[in-house]
């Protein structure tokens with residue numbers, strides 16, 4: 001036994017640990033508390049523990065590895081974590097799909113590195129107290145004191161003035177003003193921090209961040225469900241609700257604002273801050289969420305040709321919509337691209353660092369609506385496709401959200417069916433990445449044909465009346481006391497979703513006149529995009545088959561983009577530039593789309 005130890009650095013989680021020479025990467029990950037998925041328990045047969053060597057020396061690939069990994073992967077340094085032994089100090093990259101869901105989600109929301117230029121900045125002012133020999137008004141004494149520090153002619157809204165006397169006295173004539181250009185948006189205790197609130201308003205989920213505007217640091221983050229779900233699952237049903245009920249739009253707006261207020265105060269509790277210190281907010285969402293939040297009409301959004309009421313950036317006092325932040329705080333909403341490509345897509349592009357690029361790049365965010373951008377030879381095209389909620393677990397017999405007990409990884413090796421659930425609990429259903437995996441594995445095992453029909457023989461294929469189903473988890477092993485199974489109808493839902501997305505990609509490529517193999521970078525954003533297994537996505541034909549290193553799974557880039565817009569007004573200029581430059585492609589109006597879609601519906605042959 002060698003006493004030699006080496007340091008192993010696990011990226012992008014950023015953990016380091018000392019391990020004895022000859023330990024495997026999987027051993028190291030376990031020791032370091034990095035949850036590498038090891039479906040087969042380290043036997044070398046599931047291929048789930050793929051990692052990539054960046055620096056240093058590992059043992060030569062074993063036979064198991066050369067059997068399990070494509071040559072191209074091996075050439076790029078990919079290894080099986082359970083097989084590769086550590087022979088020097090090494091740096092290892094763990095791709096998101098090899099991590100369990102909770103750890104993949106931790107990768108999200110990394111702080112953006114943009115130059116700080118927030119819309120609101122502080123000005124610390126010492127105001128002389130009044131006395132019998134100094135009877136100036138509170139406002140006069142404050143503006144005269146501020147004039148010695150700043151050349152700006154300050155302006156005050158009525159609501160700020162209403163608070164002024166109490167604030168000056170409460171803080172003993174020493175205050176910190178938050179200035180938005182020359183407008184005073186908050187009067188704060190001396191030296192107290194300025195915060196901003198960034199929220200990604202999804203149709204289903206909200207992601208909220210409290211950001212220190214002076215450091216750019218994210219002080220707290222929280223997720224919540226969009227309360228509008230009670231009024232309709234998707235954008236169309238929300239628009240219908242707003243149209244058909246008196247005060248419907250107002251109800252949707254106030255429900256959302258209530259939840260945003262709750263999130264803002266919960267974030268403040270987490271960060272030990274006050275909502276009064278939140279002096280600016282950025283809200284990003286799809287066009288329908290944008291219109292419902294701002295109180296713009298949505299009727300025309302639901303009718304062809306689906307034009308937004310406003311696509312320009314908007315900013316207005318937060319209190320106008322009932323947001324309870326600093327008295328004079330503003331809300332900024334970046335511009336929308338089109339009726340179905342909203343400001344959240346613009347934020348996603350900013351978050352992924354894509355404003356313009358000489359490369360050929362696809363960037364997409366998979367959701368109920370999937371927005372896709374293609375950059376090629378200096379041009380930028382975008383489209384939206386109705387991919388449906390199947391990848392969120394909806395409309396699938398045993399579908400569920402990515403929560404404990406959800407099957408997130410599946411491998412079928414002959415008669416052996418291996419699953420991994422979130423939190424390693426008894427299986428209760430399938431989340432999006434699990435469903436994607438099942439379909440890919442069934443395809444690979446030739447148990448479904450290119451039309452999505454279950455066929456062949458396998459002990460887990462069972463007849464249920466006239467239908468055939470694949471039993472993924474037997475009742476006695478499941479957490480729901482019945483078989484967890486996948487039906488043809490489930491497979492078809494996945495087929496429709498992947499057909500729509502792939503057809504969107506292919507149509508943009510056709511419009512730009514470029515072949516898919518020319519794509520230099522393929523960026524997948526969003527929660528599902530972060531935890532899907534790339535191999536499965538390629539196997540079912542959701543994504544084109546490109547060398548793996550061209551793919552980048554970037555997490556909630558829309559949330560990162562929203563934070564960038566919060567801390568930097570330069571980013572707001574970039575958002576404007578994106579929208580001015582983009583060429584929107586309406587798929588419905590595109591001749592080739594139907595035939596591309598029909599073709600994209602079929603699964604590739606195994």
Ligand code: FES
Pocket residue numbers: 037038039040041042043044045046047048049080081082083
């Ligand atoms: S854990 Fe490494 S191949 Fe299964």
